[in-house]
Amino acid sequence: MNVIETSGLGKRYGSTWALRECSLAIPAGHVAALVGPNGAGKTTLLNLAVGLAAPSAGRVTVLGGWPAGSAGALDGIAFVAQDTPLYKNLSAADLLHLTRNLCRRFDQDYAKARLGELGIPLKRKAGRLSGGQQAQLALTLALARRPRLLVLDEPVAMLDPIARHDFMAVVLTAAVDDGVSVVLSSHVLAELERVADYLVVLSRGRVQVSGEVDDLLASHRVLTGPAAEADRYTARPVVHVRRGAAQAHMLVRATADDPVPPGWEAHPVGLEELALAYLREPGAAALPGPARDPALSSGTGEPSGVTR
Numbered sequence: 672m673n674v675i676e677t678s679g680l681g682k683r684y685g686s687t688w689a690l691r692e693c694s695l696a697i698p699a700g701h702v703a704a705l706v707g708p709n710g711a712g713k714t715t716l717l718n719l720a721v722g723l724a725a726p727s728a729g730r731v732t733v734l735g736g737w738p739a740g741s742a743g744a745l746d747g748i749a750f751v752a753q754d755t756p757l758y759k760n761l762s763a764a765d766l767l768h769l770t771r772n773l774c775r776r777f778d779q780d781y782a783k784a785r786l787g788e789l790g791i792p793l794k795r796k797a798g799r800l801s802g803g804q805q806a807q808l809a810l811t812l813a814l815a816r817r818p819r820l821l822v823l824d825e826p827v828a829m830l831d832p833i834a835r836h837d838f839m840a841v842v843l844t845a846a847v848d849d850g851v852s853v854v855l856s857s858h859v860l861a862e863l864e865r866v867a868d869y870l871v872v873l874s875r876g877r878v879q880v881s882g883e884v885d886d887l888l889a890s891h892r893v894l895t896g897p898a899a900e901a902d903r904y905t906a907r908p909v910v911h912v913r914r915g916a917a918q919a920h921m922l923v924r925a926t927a928d929d930p931v932p933p934g935w936e937a938h939p940v941g942l943e944e945l946a947l948a949y950l951r952e953p954g955a956a957a958l959p960g961p962a963r964d965p966a967l968s969s970g971t972g973e974p975s976g977v978t979r
């Protein structure tokens with residue numbers, strides 16, 4: 672089952688396409704990271720998936736085929752928007768009460784126990800809680816709805832490293848212990864390396880690469896060798912070249928079994944390095960290779976735009 676599936680999805684504001692020809696399928700059972708620079712279309716994609724915005728083109732379904740925003744979809748999704756919006760004048764207890772009244776399913780015992788563990792006083796107004804506590808409160812309200820899909824838009828952007836770590840630990844517990852699928856957008860690539868097992872890179876409103884992290888890491892290598900010879904490498908598709916005075920580092924679509932040219936060394940790639948390479952080369956989405964399922968490709972046929 673796919674928790675989010677889009678086909679030719681687009682959203683236009685006036686003459687600006689916030690998201691274009693987005694086709695992807697995020698399977699259930701993952702912590703999926705949505706990565707992209709400012710303005711890439713991450714919030715737009717998440718808002719479309721949770722039914723807060725309507726598509727200008729294409730379609731989006733969630734939780735195995737429910738149209739985004741339908742009753743069946745809303746029942747299974749919890750969403751925490753950017754900047755963890757809470758009614759700042761309401762206490763944590765009031766927010767629990769309000770959310771319970773708005774939701775068909777709300778696990779009050781879980782919510783109270785979690786806030787107790789976190790040391791968040793029920794009587795304190797949300798606006799008087801620290802940024803980390805506000806984020807934890809919003810996450811608790813979301814998880815107490817017992818969703819099958821938790822969608823988080825930039826959940827840790829405003830948090831210090833400890834609050835960020837604590838927040839992501841709760842997300843991981845929900846994913847591992849309760850089987851909640853998670854889709855989260857973030858700029859904090861180093862954090863994602865620890866938690867995400869599925870990656871979607873979005874740039875300029877389009878999907879650049881998507882897939883299970885293990886598959887992506889196994890199908891990419893970093894080749895290090897003489898900078899002067901980088902241009903001559905054609906054996907496998909090159910995603911990105913980083914040049915030094917003497918040496919070049921090339922991220923290529925290749926497995927550990929692919930031959931390495933004489934004078935070059937091959938190394939495994941990390942998630943952060945892989946995501947950065949695709950962010951630096953938005954045209955790499957059009958490269959041949961296994962990084963995107965061709966059935967899901969937008970088929971724009973645009974040139975790769977890879978610089979060497």
Ligand code: ATP
Nearest residue numbers: 684687688689707708709710711712713714715716
């Ligand atoms: P960030 O990382 O900065 O949050 P993002 O990847 O979430 O960015 P979006 O917020 O989805 O990007 O915006 C994508 C593009 O659409 C941007 O160019 C943005 O200016 C534009 N956009 C988004 N919402 C609107 C809107 N309501 N009206 C007009 N343009 C919009």
